[in-house]
Amino acid sequence: MRRRPGRLLGAGSVLLLGLAGCGDGGAGTQREWQSSASGDITVFAAASLTEAFKEIEQAFEEANPGADLQFNFAGSSTLSRQINQGAPADVFASASPKQMQKVVDADNAGGDPTVFVANKLQIVVPEGNPANVTGLADLGKQELDIALCAEEVPCGDLSQTVFEAAGITPSPDTLEQDVKAVLTKVTLGETDAGLVYRTDVAAADEAEVDGIDLPAAVEAVNEYPIVTLAEAPNAETGQAFVDYVLSDEGKAVLEDYGFGTDVG
Amino acid sequence: MSLHAELTVDRGARFTLNLGLTAESGETIGLLGPNGAGKSTALRALAGLLALSSGRIELDGQVLDDAAADEFVPPERRPAGVVFQDYLLFPHLSALDNVAFGLRARGMDRRSARQRAQTWLRRVGIGDHARSRPRALSGGQAQRVALARALVTDPRLLLLDEPLAALDASTRIEVRSELRHHLADYPGTTVLVTHDPLDAMVLADRLLVLEGGHVVQQGTPTEVAHHPRSDYVAQLVGVNLYRGTSRGTTVDLTTGGTLTTATRSDGDVLVAFGPTAVSLHRTQPDSSARNTWPVQVHSLEGHGTITRVQLTGHPDVLADITPAAVTDLDLEPGTPLWAELKATEIRTYPA
Amino acid sequence: MTTTQARATPARPQARSRRSRARRAGGLPAVLVLPALAGLAFLIVPLAGLIVAAPWPTLLERLADPAVLGALRLSLVAASAATVVCLVCGVPLAWVLARSELPGMRVVRALVTVPLVLPPVVGGVALLLVLGRNGLIGQYLEAWFGFSLPFTTAGVIVAEAFVAMPFLVISVDGALRGADRRYEEAAATLGASRWLTFRRVTLPLVAPGIAAGAVLCWARALGEFGATITFAGNFPGETQTMPLAVYLALQTDPDAAIVLSLVLFAVSVMVLASLRDKWISPNAA
Numbered sequence: 077m078r079r080r081p082g083r084l085l086g087a088g089s090v091l092l093l094g095l096a097g098c099g100d101g102g103a104g105t106q107r108e109w110q111s112s113a114s115g116d117i118t119v120f121a122a123a124s125l126t127e128a129f130k131e132i133e134q135a136f137e138e139a140n141p142g143a144d145l146q147f148n149f150a151g152s153s154t155l156s157r158q159i160n161q162g163a164p165a166d167v168f169a170s171a172s173p174k175q176m177q178k179v180v181d182a183d184n185a186g187g188d189p190t191v192f193v194a195n196k197l198q199i200v201v202p203e204g205n206p207a208n209v210t211g212l213a214d215l216g217k218q219e220l221d222i223a224l225c226a227e228e229v230p231c232g233d234l235s236q237t238v239f240e241a242a243g244i245t246p247s248p249d250t251l252e253q254d255v256k257a258v259l260t261k262v263t264l265g266e267t268d269a270g271l272v273y274r275t276d277v278a279a280a281d282e283a284e285v286d287g288i289d290l291p292a293a294v295e296a297v298n299e300y301p302i303v304t305l306a307e308a309p310n311a312e313t314g315q316a317f318v319d320y321v322l323s324d325e326g327k328a329v330l331e332d333y334g335f336g337t338d339v340g
Numbered sequence: 341m342s343l344h345a346e347l348t349v350d351r352g353a354r355f356t357l358n359l360g361l362t363a364e365s366g367e368t369i370g371l372l373g374p375n376g377a378g379k380s381t382a383l384r385a386l387a388g389l390l391a392l393s394s395g396r397i398e399l400d401g402q403v404l405d406d407a408a409a410d411e412f413v414p415p416e417r418r419p420a421g422v423v424f425q426d427y428l429l430f431p432h433l434s435a436l437d438n439v440a441f442g443l444r445a446r447g448m449d450r451r452s453a454r455q456r457a458q459t460w461l462r463r464v465g466i467g468d469h470a471r472s473r474p475r476a477l478s479g480g481q482a483q484r485v486a487l488a489r490a491l492v493t494d495p496r497l498l499l500l501d502e503p504l505a506a507l508d509a510s511t512r513i514e515v516r517s518e519l520r521h522h523l524a525d526y527p528g529t530t531v532l533v534t535h536d537p538l539d540a541m542v543l544a545d546r547l548l549v550l551e552g553g554h555v556v557q558q559g560t561p562t563e564v565a566h567h568p569r570s571d572y573v574a575q576l577v578g579v580n581l582y583r584g585t586s587r588g589t590t591v592d593l594t595t596g597g598t599l600t601t602a603t604r605s606d607g608d609v610l611v612a613f614g615p616t617a618v619s620l621h622r623t624q625p626d627s628s629a630r631n632t633w634p635v636q637v638h639s640l641e642g643h644g645t646i647t648r649v650q651l652t653g654h655p656d657v658l659a660d661i662t663p664a665a666v667t668d669l670d671l672e673p674g675t676p677l678w679a680e681l682k683a684t685e686i687r688t689y690p691a
Numbered sequence: 692m693t694t695t696q697a698r699a700t701p702a703r704p705q706a707r708s709r710r711s712r713a714r715r716a717g718g719l720p721a722v723l724v725l726p727a728l729a730g731l732a733f734l735i736v737p738l739a740g741l742i743v744a745a746p747w748p749t750l751l752e753r754l755a756d757p758a759v760l761g762a763l764r765l766s767l768v769a770a771s772a773a774t775v776v777c778l779v780c781g782v783p784l785a786w787v788l789a790r791s792e793l794p795g796m797r798v799v800r801a802l803v804t805v806p807l808v809l810p811p812v813v814g815g816v817a818l819l820l821v822l823g824r825n826g827l828i829g830q831y832l833e834a835w836f837g838f839s840l841p842f843t844t845a846g847v848i849v850a851e852a853f854v855a856m857p858f859l860v861i862s863v864d865g866a867l868r869g870a871d872r873r874y875e876e877a878a879a880t881l882g883a884s885r886w887l888t889f890r891r892v893t894l895p896l897v898a899p900g901i902a903a904g905a906v907l908c909w910a911r912a913l914g915e916f917g918a919t920i921t922f923a924g925n926f927p928g929e930t931q932t933m934p935l936a937v938y939l940a941l942q943t944d945p946d947a948a949i950v951l952s953l954v955l956f957a958v959s960v961m962v963l964a965s966l967r968d969k970w971i972s973p974n975a976a
Binding site: 389414418420432442446 | 871873874876877878879880881882883884885887891892895896898
Binding site: 151153154157221223226228229248249250251252253257260261264265266 | 942
C-alpha cells in the first residue's frame with residue numbers, strides 16, 4: 077500500500093510526456109569508472125527503463141559532477157516519432173528494435189545502435205494469485221479477466237509472438253496502451269492476470285503482485301538497443317552515458333531490475 | 341372578510357419596517373412613500389416572500405404568518421395574487437399560459453385552465469394576444485396580462501407593486517382607469533404600493549404614508565391630502581383631484597364649480613393639479629389665468645417651508661404657499677380670498 | 692471580410708446612415724480583432740495540419756473499415772449516454788450550488804472542478820480505486836450484484852461522465868446564478884410548489900445555459916482518452932472509443948490515426964452544428 081501512489085504516478089507519466097518524476101533512486105554503489113562528461117543531456121528512454129535508468133542517473137551524475145541527465149520516458153513508438161519529428165535529444169534507448177530502426181532509417185541515429193539489455197515476458201498476477209493462474213493457458217480462459225498490451229505497442233507484439241508459439245488464443249478484456257497500464261490493472265486487482273516484462277514485475281512491490289515465468293519453449297526476447305542521436309546537442313556526454321550503460325556498473329544496475337544483459 | 345396585519349421586518353441595523361394594517365374586503369389600501377420607505381418589503385411580507393421578524397398576518401381568520409407562534413404559510417399556499425412592478429411574466433410562456441400558470445399549479449387540467457385564462461384575457465381586453473410571448477407585448481398589454489394572471493385564481497388578497505410605474509405617460513392614464521374598474525369589481529382586499537400620489541388617490545380607498553419603514557399618516561386620500569401632518573406628507577400627497585364631465589375645454593365638476601382646461605376632452609374625466617399651482621389673492625386678480633374663483637380659508641397647516649391652505653368654494657381647493665405669503669395675506673380661517681389657476685397646470689384624464 | 696467592409700465605412704460618411712446597422716454589428720476595434728484572429732488561427736491551424744497530412748487517396752477505403760465504424764458508434768453512444776448522466780445529476784447539483792446558502796458551498800463548488808484539474812489518467816485510477824472490482828464501492832457491486840464496471844461500455848460512460856460533468860455543472864451554475872430569481876418568486880405567489888417552479892420556470896429560463904453546458908459536456912466526453920483507457924480499458928467494440936483507437940493507431944500507422952481524428956472531428960462538428968440550429972438558437976435569440 078505504501079508504494080501505491082508512487083506507482084500510480086509512474087503509470088501516469090507514461091502518458092504525460094515530460095512529467096519528470098522525482099525518483100527515490102537506489103543506493104549508490106562504489107564505482108571505478110570515470111569520465112570528463114559534462115553539461116545537460118536528454119535521454120529518450122522506453123518507459124520500462126524508468127526505474128533502472130533513474131538509478132543509473134544517480135551513479136552517472138556522481139561520477140560526472142558536471143553532467144545533468146534529463147529523461148523523457150514514454151512508449152518507444154512515441155519516442156521514435158518525437159525524435160523523427162525533431163525533438164532535441166542526445167540518446168535514444170528503445171524497447172523495440174523496430175522503433176529504433178525507424179530512427180536509423182530517418183538518418184537520425186548518430187551511429188550503429190547497440191543492444192544493451194534483453195527483456196522477457198512474465199505472467200503477472202495480483203498478490204496471492206486469487207484466480208489460481210498457473211500458466212499461459214489460463215490467459216485464454218473467457219471467465220478470467222485478462223489485461224494484455226495492445227498489438228500496436230512492442231509488448232503487445234511480443235505477447236502475440238508468445239501466444240502463437242504456445243498455440244493459445246488469448247482472451248483479453250482490455251488491450252492496454254503500454255505495459256505499465258497492464259501492471260496497474262493487475263496491481264489494483266482489476267484483472268486476474270496480465271502479460272508484462274519481468275522487469276516490470278521486478279520493479280513492482282512484492283506485496284502486490286507475483287510473477288510467473290513462461291516455459292522456456294515459448295519465451296520470446298525483446299532486445300533493447302541504445303544509440304546517440306545524429307542531432308544530439310551534447311553528443312560527447314551522450315556517448316559517455318551510453319558507455320556507462322554498457323559498462324559493468326550499468327549492467328549490474330540493469331540486472332538488479334530484472335533485465336537480461338547477456339546480449340549481443 | 342378582512343386583513344389584519346402587524347408587520348415588523350428587520351433588515352439589518354439600518355432598516356426596520358414596522359407597520360399595522362387593517363382592511364375590509366373590497367377595500368383598497370394604498371401604501372404610499374418614496375423608494376426605500378419599506379413599501380415593497382411590506383408587500384413581500386404579505387405575499388409570503390419574506391418572513392416577519394415579529395408580528396402576525398391574518399386574512400379572514402386564517403393566520404398566514406405569526407412570528408411568535410412560529411407559524412408561516414409559504415407563498416404558494418397563500419390565497420394572494422401579486423402584480424409585480426415589472427410584471428415578471430414568464431418569458432418562455434405565451435400570455436395565455438402565463439395566466440393559466442396559477443390554475444395549472446393548483447391542479448386544474450390544461451384545457452380548463454386555458455379556457456379560464458382566455459376568459460380573463462378577454463376581460464382585461466387583450467383576448468387577441470393570447471398566443472403572444474411577453475416580449476412581443478407592449479407595456480400596457482403586459483400589465484393587463486399580469487393583472488389577469490394575479491386575479492385568475494380568485495385570490496382573497498390582491499397585492500399590486502407599483503402596477504403603473506413601468507408604463508409611459510399616455511398608456512398609464514388608460515391602464516389606471518381600467519385598473520380602477522377592475523378593483524371596483526374585485527371582492528377581496530387589495531394592497532397597492534405606489535410612489536405616485538395620483539395613482540394612490542385614484543385607486544386607493546385608504547392611504548398609509550410610509551417614511552423610513554414607519555407609517556407617518558393614514559386616512560382617506562382626501563383626509564391625508566387636506567391635513568398632511570408633516571412637510572414630507574404634504575409634498576408627497578399634494579394633489580387636487582376632482583371628477584367631472586368635460587365638454588371641450590370646460591369641465592363641470594361633480595362637487596360644484598367649473599374649470600377651464602388647456603386640453604380638450606369629452607365625457608367623464610378626472611381633473612388634477614398640484615397645490616403649488618394655485619395662487620391666492622386678496623382681490624380678484626386681473627390676469628390671463630382662465631380660472632379664478634372666490635374661496636374662503638378653512639384651515640392652515642404649516643410645515644417648515646410650506647403652508648398648506650385648505651379653502652372652501654366652488655370647487656374646494658388646496659393651495660401651498662410660503663410662510664411669508666401667509667403673513668402678507670394675513671390669513672386666518674374665514675378670510676375671503678380669490679384663487680387663481682392657469683389652465684395649463686391642469687391635467688385631465690378619462691375617468 | 693465583414694470586418695474589413697465595416698471598418699471602411701466610417702471613412703465614407705455618405706454611406707453612413709444606410710450602413711449604420713452593419714457598422715454597429717461589425718465595427719470592432721483592431722485591438723480586439725487582431726488578437727481574435729490570432730486566437731482563431733491558433734485553434735484551427737492544427738486542424739488544417741491534420742487535413743493536409745490526411746492520406747486522401749486511401750481515405751474511403753480506411754473509412755469503410757468496420758473497426759472504425761465500431762469505434763465511432765461506441766464513441767457517439769457513450770458520449771451521449773455520459774451527457775444524459777451529467778444532465779440528470781449535474782443540473783440538480785448546479786441548482787444546489789447556485790441556490791444553497793449553507794456555509795461551505797464555496798468549497799463544494801471548488802470540489803466540483805476536481806475532474807478539470809486532475810490529469811484524466813489519475814482520474815481513471817481514482818475511479819478504479821472506488822468503482823473497480825476491488826474498489827471501495829466496486830467490491831460490493833461485484834459481491835452483491837456480480838457486476839463490475841471496468842472493461843465494460845458502462846465503465847466508459849462512467850469515466851466520460853466523471854471528466855465531463857464539471858463542464859455542465861459550471862455552465863448551469865453560472866446560468867442559474869445569472870437568472871432573475873424574482874421569476875421563481877412570481878411562480879410561488881401563483882401557487883407553484885418548488886418542484887413545479889423548478890420544472891416550469893427555472894429550467895426553461897436557464898435552458899440556454901443547460902444547452903451550452905450539455906454541448907461542452909458532450910464534446911469533452913467524445914474526446915475523452917485518459918480516464919477511459921485507465922478505468923474502462925481498451926477493447927474493440929466494447930470499450931475502444933475513437934480517441935483510444937486514434938492513440939493506438941498512432942503507434943504503428945499515423946495515417947490511420949489522422950483519418951480517425953478527422954472522422955471524429957467531422958462527426959462532432961455535424962452534430963453540434965445541427966443541434967445549434969434546432970436547439971440553442973431559439974432560446975438564445
